[in-house]
Structure formats: structure tokens, C-alpha cells
Amino acid sequence: MTAKGKALPRLDLPPLRQVGRPLRRVDALGKAVGTTVYAGDFTMPDMLHAKVFRSSEPSAHIKQLNVNKARALPGVACVLTADDLPDGKLITDMPGQTGQERRKESDAPVLAARGVRFVGEPIALVAAETLAIAEQALKLIEIEYEVLPGVFDPLEAIKPGAPIIHKPDNIVASWKIRKGNAEAGLAAADLIVENTFRVPFIDHAYIEPEAGVAWMDDQDVINIRVCTQVVEHFRSIAQAVGVPHNKVHVRGTMIGGGFGGKEDITVEIFLALLTKETRRPVRLAYTREESILAHSKRHPFIITHRTGVKNNGRITGAKINMISDSGAYPYLSPYVLLYATVTSCGPYRIDNLTVDSVSVATNNPFASAFRGFGGAQAAVAYEQQMDEMAKALAMDPLELRKINYLKTGDFNAIGQQIKSAIWLEEEATQALAALGKKESVSDDAIKIGQGFATTMQSYGRIMWFHDTSRSWVGIEQDGTIVVRCGAPDLGAGQANSLCLIAAEVLGVSLTDVTFYNSDSAVTPLAGTTTATRQLYMSGNATLKAAKMVREVLLDRAAQHFREKPNNLDLADNKVFIKSDPQQWLSLADLSKMCAVDGLKLQHLALFAAPFADKLNPENLQGDIFPDFTFSAHAIEVAVDTKTGEITVLKSVGCHDVGRAINPIAVEGQIQGGSAQGIGYALMEEVQVRDGVTRTPSLSEFLIPTAKDLPTTRAIILESGTGVGPFGAKGIGEPALTPAAPAVANAVANAIGVRIHNLPLTPERVLAALDRAKRG
Amino acid sequence: MLPEFELLMPRTLPEALEMMDESSKVMPLAGGTNLLVDLRGRLSRPQTLINIGGLDELRGVRVEDGYIVVGSAATIADLKRNALIAKHGQALRQAATVFANPLIRNRATIGGNLAYGSPAADAAPPLLVLGAEVELLSKDTRRTVPLEEFITGVRKTVRHPRELITAIRWPIPPEGSVGVFRKLGLRKADAISVLSIAVMLLHMDTGDCDQLRIALGAVAPTPIRAAAAEDLLDGGPLTPEVIAQAAQLASEATQAIGDIRGSAAYRKRVITALVQRLLTNLAKDTKEKKH
Numbered sequence A: 001m002t003a004k005g006k007a008l009p010r011l012d013l014p015p016l017r018q019v020g021r022p023l024r025r026v027d028a029l030g031k032a033v034g035t036t037v038y039a040g041d042f043t044m045p046d047m048l049h050a051k052v053f054r055s056s057e058p059s060a061h062i063k064q065l066n067v068n069k070a071r072a073l074p075g076v077a078c079v080l081t082a083d084d085l086p087d088g089k090l091i092t093d094m095p096g097q098t099g100q101e102r103r104k105e106s107d108a109p110v111l112a113a114r115g116v117r118f119v120g121e122p123i124a125l126v127a128a129e130t131l132a133i134a135e136q137a138l139k140l141i142e143i144e145y146e147v148l149p150g151v152f153d154p155l156e157a158i159k160p161g162a163p164i165i166h167k168p169d170n171i172v173a174s175w176k177i178r179k180g181n182a183e184a185g186l187a188a189a190d191l192i193v194e195n196t197f198r199v200p201f202i203d204h205a206y207i208e209p210e211a212g213v214a215w216m217d218d219q220d221v222i223n224i225r226v227c228t229q230v231v232e233h234f235r236s237i238a239q240a241v242g243v244p245h246n247k248v249h250v251r252g253t254m255i256g257g258g259f260g261g262k263e264d265i266t267v268e269i270f271l272a273l274l275t276k277e278t279r280r281p282v283r284l285a286y287t288r289e290e291s292i293l294a295h296s297k298r299h300p301f302i303i304t305h306r307t308g309v310k311n312n313g314r315i316t317g318a319k320i321n322m323i324s325d326s327g328a329y330p331y332l333s334p335y336v337l338l339y340a341t342v343t344s345c346g347p348y349r350i351d352n353l354t355v356d357s358v359s360v361a362t363n364n365p366f367a368s369a370f371r372g373f374g375g376a377q378a379a380v381a382y383e384q385q386m387d388e389m390a391k392a393l394a395m396d397p398l399e400l401r402k403i404n405y406l407k408t409g410d411f412n413a414i415g416q417q418i419k420s421a422i423w424l425e426e427e428a429t430q431a432l433a434a435l436g437k438k439e440s441v442s443d444d445a446i447k448i449g450q451g452f453a454t455t456m457q458s459y460g461r462i463m464w465f466h467d468t469s470r471s472w473v474g475i476e477q478d479g480t481i482v483v484r485c486g487a488p489d490l491g492a493g494q495a496n497s498l499c500l501i502a503a504e505v506l507g508v509s510l511t512d513v514t515f516y517n518s519d520s521a522v523t524p525l526a527g528t529t530t531a532t533r534q535l536y537m538s539g540n541a542t543l544k545a546a547k548m549v550r551e552v553l554l555d556r557a558a559q560h561f562r563e564k565p566n567n568l569d570l571a572d573n574k575v576f577i578k579s580d581p582q583q584w585l586s587l588a589d590l591s592k593m594c595a596v597d598g599l600k601l602q603h604l605a606l607f608a609a610p611f612a613d614k615l616n617p618e619n620l621q622g623d624i625f626p627d628f629t630f631s632a633h634a635i636e637v638a639v640d641t642k643t644g645e646i647t648v649l650k651s652v653g654c655h656d657v658g659r660a661i662n663p664i665a666v667e668g669q670i671q672g673g674s675a676q677g678i679g680y681a682l683m684e685e686v687q688v689r690d691g692v693t694r695t696p697s698l699s700e701f702l703i704p705t706a707k708d709l710p711t712t713r714a715i716i717l718e719s720g721t722g723v724g725p726f727g728a729k730g731i732g733e734p735a736l737t738p739a740a741p742a743v744a745n746a747v748a749n750a751i752g753v754r755i756h757n758l759p760l761t762p763e764r765v766l767a768a769l770d771r772a773k774r775g
Numbered sequence B: 001m002l003p004e005f006e007l008l009m010p011r012t013l014p015e016a017l018e019m020m021d022e023s024s025k026v027m028p029l030a031g032g033t034n035l036l037v038d039l040r041g042r043l044s045r046p047q048t049l050i051n052i053g054g055l056d057e058l059r060g061v062r063v064e065d066g067y068i069v070v071g072s073a074a075t076i077a078d079l080k081r082n083a084l085i086a087k088h089g090q091a092l093r094q095a096a097t098v099f100a101n102p103l104i105r106n107r108a109t110i111g112g113n114l115a116y117g118s119p120a121a122d123a124a125p126p127l128l129v130l131g132a133e134v135e136l137l138s139k140d141t142r143r144t145v146p147l148e149e150f151i152t153g154v155r156k157t158v159r160h161p162r163e164l165i166t167a168i169r170w171p172i173p174p175e176g177s178v179g180v181f182r183k184l185g186l187r188k189a190d191a192i193s194v195l196s197i198a199v200m201l202l203h204m205d206t207g208d209c210d211q212l213r214i215a216l217g218a219v220a221p222t223p224i225r226a227a228a229a230e231d232l233l234d235g236g237p238l239t240p241e242v243i244a245q246a247a248q249l250a251s252e253a254t255q256a257i258g259d260i261r262g263s264a265a266y267r268k269r270v271i272t273a274l275v276q277r278l279l280t281n282l283a284k285d286t287k288e289k290k291h
């Protein structure tokens, strides 16, 4: 017999009143009318302005760095170089968790000391009375480089003799899956299909470039107001600037988009160093160009699938190889690669599987987290591979998939049993049905195509990180509710969902809830807003805390009404007898009664995800994620075969989100995620040549405009089987993942030939048509 | 951050002309959609800007002596909604429709588009096929230069530093003329042209054969006319063979280069394909009209 853990306060919730309804988001009005305050909006009296001096070379030894003239410029308060730092390193592993996958000595320095490894690497910091003076000071910094040979292609970087970015070699991380016998599986196949797919560097292109302001308070605490997905970075910041952890206080603001680009530290350490040095408030805000130069990119991947399949469509075995370009510093590359590896074969049952993956250092911009986190790159490959196999078998693409889909209770590539619903077939069928018939065109040069993709994407963090979240819920004496939870709001509606959960459980309306969040010192730590984890983690923590408050309220009301707590309910700011709703008491009065009795009306709850041990590196078999979201996306395109231009005509996303806490917010995620996925497929690419970005601004790095996107129809399914509150799964990342491969499949369907590299530029379309013509 | 500069606000055109100067330290500012970007990127370092965008004398579209005259400070949005342009500058109207985005269109001016001298200026090919001229005025000179001679190279024009473009004008095309514009960018809005094409059929009511004009953008150091193609088409019927040959000649007229937006070979190939398509559609339309 297993010992039972401490039971959660169990309360049978009556049918949901607000969860699941399309209520206006709590953050909507402020954004619509412009009253929401972002990190770049803050100023302080006596504030200095900061700028960062960055490397212009991708690979060089710093022979000489002279900042004397900059220091001497009137109005310059301070110039810092690596010499002035305690031993500043950016801790580039998973913050606040027990991960530690990166190699020793490969962390990025806060400021480059002896050498630089990519264009844009920070070398010196300036703080001055005005921004103009700070900019002028940058120009007075003298630097002499000894240019060293660099390496810019991961395939070159793994060859013997390549320049080494971090000793002993350029392998940043590698993983392998060994399941069954891949050789035997391939040997048993009637047909073997092999393809190599490539995806490029892309930028997050959030609307809000990185910004922050920092100051010292009267306890010598360094306060940093900043847009970040991770307030827990306060520890790494403290370590880098050489103060105790409790002397850094991160106050997160509403974020103007992050998509993983604000998961790593951006301006925080620079601000902390400068404010500590000058003891004055300091502001640092990147321009768009500096943002593109300074923050991470999505990893380019080269992915090869070799898949064996029977004539009847059953996959017998597969070998998959993945190479990612981590750029100059590892950051989260080992984990991005791990996510890609785990989902490398998609939501299909493949009993004989070998996967080898490697992340390689180069002198390119560094790559790290980006919505989809390796799972998106993997999906671009496996879903195109499925269509290529269907084509080789002359089989309908959905038929082939149906034969191979994982089913609830099956074990995935790493041998983890999937316990939640897998509704892929239903999702694909509904998405394709919503797409309808192909549009007809009269012009022979225009080809119409349809395609779809079905994907799996984890939500919640890797289980060996031992992820936790905390939330605090309290009721005031007038019956209004306060929620305090450290979760940063990315703009995706995190705050709204947590408020809604509290409102539901405590029977108040959404506007009766006030939310404090994203503060590393005064709100309970809730972990990162990454990995599609906040609704799951902090949603569960908030649900738990709200239920604790509800229990106190109902117990006290039970005394008052001389009824059992189970016979009472909370709604419309009242407690009432279920069988006789005319007998009620306002929450305000009830809350006052509780206060008179000295009852506990504020509760802090901890939610801990299921923990697991680290997987065996020899085969990666075991449990790794709390659960997965399964999704489908269908696309119709028109391709102009004379110019290569692609027009997306229709777009449908169908996702089982377990439970839609707020359908408007879910639809927003599906709209936004698919827009990002369509951009990934069609046009987004940070072009890098010899380490230099050729797309330094939004004039060259193109993301889709409203004219490039049809309205994506969002079909929301609710299996109720997720591990989030009320059976919810995650939607943040899953919304993006299937869109790009769906576009690629639609284009291949239109022109009858596969383009193996994203983005699908007009020029690549014509080149593919030429190849097809040559045969 | 924008560098510091002095901003002068003339109230009248003569006042503005008075402020103009020999040196490149003084520059006119119209919509600022090129200039402010360049200032911020330190690609241009004027000390003084003269704001001409608000001058009444430079706004508006009017008919004058058989010409359409467009004030240089007319915005792209003005062109897009102007009835005279819709009738007598069809290709230009189409270019205005796909130009940048609504915000930029509200500020960007036709004068600024030409004065900047970009090979990718979207107003240029339509104006070339319309046979437009550029009116240049300084404190004590006035001249009119055909657009073909106005832009001389990448970011180079014959404009003297003291001159302002005051207007762009073209003869009212004969009734029944048709103009079309096609732009290819890497997305459907707010994209710099990878290439652009304007084609115009001038209907000759004299009974002579209709005349065809073709202009190309972003495929040479300046926007160009495809003269050889036009000569071939001159007078003859628009048969598929002639069209194909003309499209080939148009492509040969380019000096396309490769950049991050596309290779030279791609540009040349698509010029051929699109000139062929535009001419074929034109031939079909005119045939339908005659029947």
C-alpha cells in the first residue's frame, strides 16, 4: 500500500459560472486605451541613462580597450569594463531550478574580457546624465581587435581543425534516444523515406524592446524594474554583481511580448552594476536594432529523418538526426535540443527509434528559448516527413497519420505514457472540414494547395527540474479579493486566468479581484513564464489557495446558517443556501464575521509538479514532462508559379486545450501563435553571413503584416483531461507549433514538390519548380 | 536617438526657397519617412531641416494646360483617394495603394519619393510611363526636367541643393488609355520592392496604333524605361509571340543585382514573367473592350 499524501482541501465545485465564458480580459482596457505602464515608461528623479558598447567582430582577441576618453567626457557618471566586475558571469542555465546541463566555463561573461565570440557581445557599459552624452561616450571608447578565424556553420564547427569557441570542442550538448531496434525496424520496412529539413535563425520581434530602470534603496537593495519572463533571475543577478541574493529585488512589469526572448537575462545585470557603482537610478532601453543584436534567436536546425514504413502505412522504425546552431554561448541550447529530441518523431508510435542530436557552438548570434522551444523545429521536420511518406505510399496524409497516431495510454518516443486525451484525429478532421473546398482560380499559373500538421508540445517544465509555484489569495473585509502571485504576465493573459480562477472559486466577479504579480520580493515566487507552464503551475497554486479561503468562508457561513458547508455555495458576492437561495449573506458581512473570529482569510498555497529523476543519457527513456497538448492546424495557399509568391488563403487551428479557462484568451493565443508560425514558414529569417547580421532591423527582418494573414479560425476542443486547473492543458506554445509545417505541406501540395528549407521565399519556390521540371 | 538639428518652419514657398542653401547641411523635410530614418541611422547629417511638408503651394492635384500637376508635398494617401489620379494616373494610383502602410502613406510625399533617388521608389515607374516631368524651383531659377533624366544613379538626382521639387506633371493621357502597376515584395504590405513594373497603353485616337510604355523599378541603379521592348511593341499587334519577346527584352534592359531580398537572376526572371503577364492581360482587356 502506498501512503497517501496530505489531502488537498476537497470541495465539490458546483458547475462553473465564469471559467469557460468569453469574459473581457482584466488587462484589455488598459492596453486598448494606453494606460498600461511598460518597463520603458518609467523614469526617476536624478536618473542616469545607460548604453552598452558592443563587439563589431564575431571572433577576435581584444588587444586593447581604452575607456579613459569616455570616462573623461563631461556628463559621464561611470564606464564599466570587465576589469571592474567581481567575476561577472551570466548564469545561462535554467533559472531557479535544478538543471545544470551547460558545460563549465562556457557561460557568457557579463562583459567580454579578453576576447569576443559574436557580433554584439557586450564589452563596456556607460552611464551618463543624458542619453546623448551616453551615446557620445560610446564613440570615445577605443578598442583594438586581433581578428581570429571564426566558424559560422555548425557542420563546419564539428569538423576537426575548426576554430574552438569553448574548450574542449564545439559540442554544446548532445542527446540520444535508443528505443527498440531501429536497424531491424528499417529492415522490416517496405519503403524507406529520407529527407533533410532546415529551419533558420529567427528573431522574437516582440513589440517591446528590452528596457528597465534600477535604483538602490535605503536597505542597499538593488531594485530593478524590468520587462522579464523570469523574476527569479534575481539570484543570478546578485551572483553576477557580487551581492547577497536578498539584496536584489526584481519588479517585473507587464510585458510587451517575450516569446522566450525575455527568458534569459537582458538588461538586468547591466542596470544592477551601474546603479551599484553610481548609487543613482539608471535607465537602459534598447533600440530595435540593439534588441536584434543583443537578445537570443531561435535555433536553426538541420534535421534528417530516415523512416521505414510498410505498404499498409505502419511505421516500422526511424532514425533521426538533429543538429542545432547554438551560436556563441550555450544559454538554453541543451534544453532546446532536449525538447526537440523528445518530440523528434512527433505524436506517432514508433517502437524502433534512434535519435541523435547535437547542439554546436559557432560565432553566430547566440540562440536560446523561442516559443516552441525545439518542439517547433522538430515539428517542421516530422510533419513534412509524414506528408512525404504519404506521397511515396500514394496514401492520404490523414490516413497515414491515423494508422500511426499515439493513443491515450501509449508510450511516446522516450517511453513516457501519455495519460491525457489524444484527439489528433478529431482535430485534424475538424480543421480540414473547416478549411472546406479548395478555392478555384482561372489563371493556370496560380496553384492552390491545402495542407495540415498535427503536433505534440509539452506544457510544464522538465520533471527533473522539480518545478514549483506559489500563489496567495485573500479576501478583504468588503468582500473583494486580492491575489498575489509572482507569475509575470507576458501579455498572453496569465494575470487574467489567475484572477478568473479566484473569482470562480470565491463567487465574485472578475472586476472584484486585484492582482499583484511579477515581483521577486513581495509576491510569492511562481516560477518562470515560459514552457507554457503558468496556467498549469500557478493556476493550480491559485486554485488551491482560493479553495483554502473558500473553505474558511463556508465553514463560518455554515455556523451562521446552521447548515452543512456542502449545502452552501458562493456566487454573485454572496454566500447562500443552495436549496433556498433566498437565504443569503453578503461576502462582505461574512468576511467581517470571519475577521471578528480571527479566522485565516489569506492563504499561501504551493503547487509542486510531479518530480522525476533525470533520464538515463544512454537512451533517454522515462518520464520527462507533466503532459502534452495535441494540436492540428490546416492551411490553404495560393502559389504563383511565375513569381513564386505564396498567399495564405485560409487558416484553421484546432486544439484540445483540456479546458478553456477563458475562450477569448485561448483564441487570442491561437490567432497569435498561428501568425507567428505562418511568418516562420513564409518570410522570417535573421540572415547571418560570417557572423554579421544582414537583417539588422525590421526593415530587413520581415514578420507578417495583417495583409499577409487570413483570420485564423480557432476551434477549441475541451477533453477536460489536462493536469492544469479544471482539467486545462497549455496553449501558449502549442498554438504556434503546427502552423509552420501546415503551411509547408500546403505549398508542397500546391506545387507538387517539396521545399526543404524555411522560409519558403518566392525564389525558393521557383528553384523547387525548376528542380521538379528537370526531374 | 535622433541627432540634434535646427528645424525651420517656412510659412510660404518663397520663404522656404530663401532658406535653401548651397551646402548639404541644409535639407528640405517633407514627410520625413526617409529622412528621419536616415538621421536616426546617421546616414545623413544635415544641421538644418526646412519643413516644406505643410506648404499649401506644394499640396494638391490640379489640371493645368492639358497637364495633371501634382504638388510635391501631396502625400501618397492624397494620391490614393484623388479622383484626377484615379482617372489620369491609374498606375500611380495602384502604386499608392500598395505603398508602405497606411501610417506612412499619410506622411510620405511624392516629391520625397523622387528626391530621395531610390531605385525602388514606387512612384517612379508609374510616373515614367506617364511621361512625367519634375518641376524644380530655386530662389532665382525655374526648370522642368523629364523624370527619366532626373534620377541619375542610386540616391543621385540632378537636383541642385538650392532647388526644391515643387511639382510633378504629365500630359493628360488620351481617353481610353490604361495603366497598371505591379509590385513584388517579400510580404503583402510594408515591404521594399524586390521589383516593380508599370505598363501603360496610350490610346491613340488619331487612328495610329496604341503606344505601349514599360517602366521597371529596383532592377537597375535608377528606375528605368524598357526602351527596346517598347520599340518592339510599337505599332504591332499584341500577339503572344511579340509579348514574349518584349518581356525578354524588358528583362535584358535591367541591370539587376542580388541582395538580401533576392538574387539578380530571380529579378530578371520575374521581370520577364510579370511583363508578359501584364501585357497579356492588357491585350485581353483591350480586345474585350473592342468587342
Ligand SMILES: Cc1cc2nc3c(=O)[nH]c(=O)nc-3n(C[C@H](O)[C@H](O)[C@H](O)COP(=O)(O)OP(=O)(O)OC[C@H]3O[C@@H](n4cnc5c(N)ncnc54)[C@H](O)[C@@H]3O)c2cc1C
Residues within 6 Å of the ligand: B027, B028, B029, B030, B031, B032, B033, B034, B035, B036, B037, B052, B072, B073, B098, B099, B100, B101, B104, B107, B108, B109, B110, B111, B112, B113, B114, B115, B116, B120, B121, B122, B123, B159, B163, B164, B165, B166, B190, B191, B192, B193
Ligand atoms: C515603413 C516604411 C515603409 C516604406 N515603404 C515604401 C514603399 O512601399 N515604397 C516606396 O517607394 N517607399 C517606401 N518608403 C520610403 C518613403 O516612405 C518614401 O520614399 C516617401 O515617398 C518619401 O517621402 P517623404 O515625404 O517622407 O520624404 P522625406 O523623408 O521628407 O525626404 C526624403 C528626401 O527627399 C528630400 N526632399 C523631400 N521633399 C523634397 C522636395 N519637395 N524637394 C527637394 N527635396 C525634397 C529630403 O530632403 C530628403 O533628402 C517607406 C518608408 C518607411 C519608413
